[in-house]
Amino acid sequence: TQLLEQSPQFLSIQEGENLTVYCNSSSVFSSLQWYRQEPGEGPVLLVTVVTGGEVKKLKRLTFQFGDARKDSSLHITAAQPGDTGLYLCAGANDMRFGAGTRLTVKP
Amino acid sequence: NAGVTQTPKFQVLKTGQSMTLQCAQDMNHEYMSWYRQDPGMGLRLIHYSVGAGITDQGEVPNGYNVSRSTTEDFPLRLLSAAPSQTSVYFCASSYSIGSLRAGYTFGSGTRLTVV
Numbered sequence: 677t678q679l680l681e682q683s684p685q686f687l688s689i690q691e692g693e694n695l696t697v698y699c700n701s702s703s704v705f706s707s708l709q710w711y712r713q714e715p716g717e718g719p720v721l722l723v724t725v726v727t728g729g730e731v732k733k734l735k736r737l738t739f740q741f742g743d744a745r746k747d748s749s750l751h752i753t754a755a756q757p758g759d760t761g762l763y764l765c766a767g768a769n770d771m772r773f774g775a776g777t778r779l780t781v782k783p
Numbered sequence: 784n785a786g787v788t789q790t791p792k793f794q795v796l797k798t799g800q801s802m803t804l805q806c807a808q809d810m811n812h813e814y815m816s817w818y819r820q821d822p823g824m825g826l827r828l829i830h831y832s833v834g835a836g837i838t839d840q841g842e843v844p845n846g847y848n849v850s851r852s853t854t855e856d857f858p859l860r861l862l863s864a865a866p867s868q869t870s871v872y873f874c875a876s877s878y879s880i881g882s883l884r885a886g887y888t889f890g891s892g893t894r895l896t897v898v
Contacts, residue, residue: 685823707883718787718873718889719826726883764825768884771816772842775825 679703680765680774688780692754697777699765700747707768708748710739712761713776719764722750755781785809789874789890796864796897804859804893806874814877814884815857816841817849819870820892826873832857864897871895 683698699708707726711719723732725741725748732739736759738751752759760781766773790805808815816831818841828841832851846868848860857876861868871894875887 682825709886711887716892718875718891719887720889721886724883724886766826766887768886771814771828771831771884771887773818773826773828775823 680767680772682763682765682774682777684777685775686778686780688782689755691756691781691783693781694751694753695755695779696749696751697763697779698747698749699774701767702746703767704745705767705770706745708741708745709766709768710748710750711764711766711773713764714761719762724768752779755779757781757783787874787876787888787890789872789893791893792891793894794896796861796895798864798866798897800864802861802864804861804872804874804895806857806859806890807855808857808874808876808888809855810876810878810888811854812876812878812888813854814879815851816875816877816887817847817857817859818873818875819843819868820873821870829859829872861895866897869895869897 709724710722713719728743728745730741736753762776764776787808813834817829818826830849832838874890877887
């Protein structure tokens with residue numbers, strides 16, 4: 677079992693601020709996925725990162741996979757209230773999830 | 784496409800009762816999984832299946848049974864409900880792209896309360 681630790685657990689910021697959340701493990705992952713979950717809904721896939729050092733952008737969201745494929749980060753630029761939610765990372769082949777970062781963006 | 788459909792959306796059980804949570808997907812995905820989500824604990828894997836006729840245990844399998852007789856359906860059975868099984872349950876499906884697994888598609892969840 678490959679354990680995933682996410683930090684911070686909670687994050688509350690003002691609209692327009694930038695933020696970074698982290699997903700770390702002592703194990704190497706073949707690929708890693710990020711999801712966002714809104715209240716009352718199931719998680720929705722944002723991105724899959726596969727190659728060490730890979731950077732993927734999704735509008736204001738930037739995802740990075742560590743060179744050693746043991747960690748990943750999600751950076752949000754100019755956060756908006758619509759970004760509010762629970763952000764989860766998961767080892768794709770392992771089917772295990774981290775505990776998530778609960779983000780609140782205040783208008 | 785309907786994606787992943789879970790029923791029921793809400794359920795209240797008495798301690799000791801049994802029930803089956805239904806999950807169906809229409810995307811011909813070979814992988815299906817059941818998770819439970821408790822406050823502050825993210826998603827924990829209960830059972831999973833890599834194809835029809837094949838199931839295996841996840842992190843927290845005790846008190847739950849599954850079967851996968853078809854590609855489409857993956858029901859989760861609670862044999863004798865306990866208050867500790869109060870949670871939100873999610874079913875998810877996925878498929879392979881070569882040696883990698885594509886992203887999971889989740890159902891909208893079943894909120895279960897055991898009293």
